[in-house]
Amino acid sequence: MTQSPLFAALLTPHRSLSPKGIKLTIAIFAGLAAIPGLAFFSMGAWPVVGLMGIDVLILYWALTASLKDKDAFEEITLWPDALDIRHVTKTGRETALSFNPFFVRFSVVRDNEDRVTALKILTRDGEFEVGKFLTPDDKASFAAVFAPALHRAKA
Known part of the structure; x- marks a missing residue:
């Protein structure tokens, strides 16, 4: 199964x-x-x-x-034991990253007007920005559903 x-x-x-x-x-x-x-x-x-x-x-x-x-996308999948991020550029170049969710922090960067400007995955080795191409409202919506899911994975 x-x-x-x-x-x-x-x-x-x-x-x-x-x-x-x-x-x-x-x-x-x-x-x-x-x-x-x-x-x-x-x-x-x-x-x-x-x-x-x-x-x-x-x-x-x-x-x-x-x-x-239009051909660019990011696929983010959170498993109980892994956080997989697959980024594909408009030219088709693919980058795949995998992290242990227990050692990951999710950071939401906001500007002076409280708009979400960046979403970052923080690890011991550095940081990775997700959803660079999203609008501030879309970033906020993603953060609202991803942060609790990551918290559940750590529990």
């Missing part, structure tokens, strides 16, 4: 737009940029059209660059 984990979570970066949403956003932005662009073109200020086109390209680049992080 296999034992089940005390806690398991798959942390992924937040995606505000899908590829279809990015295309729609770019189409709307390009359409709105074309309105003053045509007005400037008719007045003979044609370089403005090129500059507005560059704005559209920069927005497209920024939105697609943020979408490339």
Whole structure:
């Protein structure tokens, strides 16, 4: 019989737009940029059209660059005798760590406005930050469920 984990979570970066949403956003932005662009073109200020086109390209680049992080994730599994953390970057590079939960401390770092800025696993050998790509609210939610699970594993 296999034992089940005390806690398991798959942390992924937040995606505000899908590829279809990015295309729609770019189409709307390009359409709105074309309105003053045509007005400037008719007045003979044609370089403005090129500059507005560059704005559209920069927005497209920024939105697609943020979408490339979609393949990154962290898998955190807490067993009665082990804490396993598997981190996979957007390029597919994988790092796997395993700790004894009895020798691990979980630290929540907050800023002056009480927002969670970092989640750290502290060991004798150093510290490892988890969920770097999460929003402050997501970090707080993760901390609220992970900390009690780690405490139960130590008991």
